[in-house]
Amino acid sequence: MVELKNVDVHYKEGGVDALNDVNLRINDGEFVFIVGNSGAGKSTLLKLLTRERVPTGGRVFVNGFNLSKLREGKIPKFRRSIGMIFQDFRLIPNLTVYENVAFVLRVTDRSRRFIRQRVPYVLNLVRLTDKARAYPSQLSGGEQQRVAIARAFASDPGLIIADEPTGNIDPELSYEIVELLKDINKCGTTVIMVTHEHDLVKYFGGRIISLKKGNVDFDDYIGGNNEGQ
Amino acid sequence: MKGSNFSYLVKQGVVSVWHNRVMSFASFCILMVSLLLIALAVLFSIDIGIAIGNIEDTNEILVFVENDLPESEISYISDILNSYKNEYVSSVDFFSKEDAWESEREWFGEVMYILFDSVGDNPMPHTFIVSLRDITRMNEAATRFSAIEGVIGVRAPYDFAEVLISIRNTFAILGIAILAALIVVCLVIIYNTARASVFARRMQISIMKHVGATNAFIKIPFFIEGMFIGIIAGVASWFLTKIAYETVVSIFSEEIMLIQVLGLTSITDFNDIRWIVLAANCFAGALLGAVGTVFSMGKHLKV
Numbered sequence: 001m002v003e004l005k006n007v008d009v010h011y012k013e014g015g016v017d018a019l020n021d022v023n024l025r026i027n028d029g030e031f032v033f034i035v036g037n038s039g040a041g042k043s044t045l046l047k048l049l050t051r052e053r054v055p056t057g058g059r060v061f062v063n064g065f066n067l068s069k070l071r072e073g074k075i076p077k078f079r080r081s082i083g084m085i086f087q088d089f090r091l092i093p094n095l096t097v098y099e100n101v102a103f104v105l106r107v108t109d110r111s112r113r114f115i116r117q118r119v120p121y122v123l124n125l126v127r128l129t130d131k132a133r134a135y136p137s138q139l140s141g142g143e144q145q146r147v148a149i150a151r152a153f154a155s156d157p158g159l160i161i162a163d164e165p166t167g168n169i170d171p172e173l174s175y176e177i178v179e180l181l182k183d184i185n186k187c188g189t190t191v192i193m194v195t196h197e198h199d200l201v202k203y204f205g206g207r208i209i210s211l212k213k214g215n216v217d218f219d220d221y222i223g224g225n226n227e228g229q
Numbered sequence: 230m231k232g233s234n235f236s237y238l239v240k241q242g243v244v245s246v247w248h249n250r251v252m253s254f255a256s257f258c259i260l261m262v263s264l265l266l267i268a269l270a271v272l273f274s275i276d277i278g279i280a281i282g283n284i285e286d287t288n289e290i291l292v293f294v295e296n297d298l299p300e301s302e303i304s305y306i307s308d309i310l311n312s313y314k315n316e317y318v319s320s321v322d323f324f325s326k327e328d329a330w331e332s333e334r335e336w337f338g339e340v341m342y343i344l345f346d347s348v349g350d351n352p353m354p355h356t357f358i359v360s361l362r363d364i365t366r367m368n369e370a371a372t373r374f375s376a377i378e379g380v381i382g383v384r385a386p387y388d389f390a391e392v393l394i395s396i397r398n399t400f401a402i403l404g405i406a407i408l409a410a411l412i413v414v415c416l417v418i419i420y421n422t423a424r425a426s427v428f429a430r431r432m433q434i435s436i437m438k439h440v441g442a443t444n445a446f447i448k449i450p451f452f453i454e455g456m457f458i459g460i461i462a463g464v465a466s467w468f469l470t471k472i473a474y475e476t477v478v479s480i481f482s483e484e485i486m487l488i489q490v491l492g493l494t495s496i497t498d499f500n501d502i503r504w505i506v507l508a509a510n511c512f513a514g515a516l517l518g519a520v521g522t523v524f525s526m527g528k529h530l531k532v
Contacts, residue, residue, distance in 0.1 A: 050439065076438075076441045076442060076443045076446075077441070078441075079438075079439060079440065079441035080440075080441035081441075084439050084440070090432065090435070090436045090439070091436075092433050092436055092437075093433075094244075094245070094248040094249075094433075103437075103440065104440045104441070106234050106237060107437070107440055107441050107442040107443075107446060108441065109234060151440070
């Protein structure tokens, strides 16, 4: 579960209020789109959810961790409970596809045997079994993002946060990426996806949180164009 | 941490040397040159110390005693002089007036024999030749020897001693200063090279942090990588040190006179200390490489 209570974020540099008294609650198993224009506060919200920064005021709870009071030494433990997907994929360039996915399991100190079973499983989920030995530079944008999704899902986290995951790939592949995230969501994983691609949001529908100038401007469910398909 | 994961991180560290070969080569070169310069500076400092020590060993204080002293009195003076061996005297030799006279005759040669024969009584005094271990105490020694009953005079090379002490002190300070400056410069260069290497992989570190890797988990491969490069640089610098040092020594050894004048007759033989130098170079290389790399990661770990 993700919960923000009266959260303010104020940047001293420039005296900008990035978030103003934001209250949010995202329950386990939800799929949520977060939308908004540049400067609306989307990036700041993500930084709060990944504990890259702490709020100036209010409290942030993610997966049972109170991020407002989380000590530095506990951050790795918290981050292992979430999966991150980035717009620029952020794969480790000198590791193969298999090793990139296995890396997150090594970080969580999983046994060699578990890694040998889990990595092929998630690579199969994202349909990249045949690319296991390839390096990121040998893959297309869409394939790299699928590796990133496999990596995020490998440790079976309760929450996946995707920061504009379709921003660097062909529009037709964007739908495939969101479909993959939807499939993961059906397994019970909460997914928060930040995007500014309104067509995607309209197509898939569901819960939409729109930010505007640091405030929650809209938080409701809309029907998607793909319903009934 | 599981053993399998630790061995994976160690393997990653070694593999990273090849994956980041351009930066690895730059770090290797910087470390190798730094270690070479430091090793040569240390070796030559040791040799200069030996040279000054050898020259110091040639210092002698002449202690003249009364001519008509009985043998028991001379023996008594000898005992007193030898008693200082516990402090600063290294050797005491007695030269009777007859030995001294004969030595002078031989030194002047046959041509001057007539002149020596024309002198009636032997004018040379009985003499003790005292060598000091510590020439900084020459004044003190001369004063003490003068006060011994039966001693009529003392001749000591005060100026020579002062010059030697001054040279020794200057070289000591200069040696330490050069070495310290060299180490500081090397550390700065190594640190910056490591920083450049880490900066090139800041994204990789950031990814590791985002997936929940602890700082220790991230540092281990970098630590191993730095250590590995450092050890290779240590071995390479050892070879270069050996070649450079032996070349300089061989050039000097052709100048026998120069070697004797400079007191370099018992200079350090590289073969005698080759394993110590190798161990020191590898240890210093590993330490500088590993610590330099890990220290330069600090900022990038704050994600």
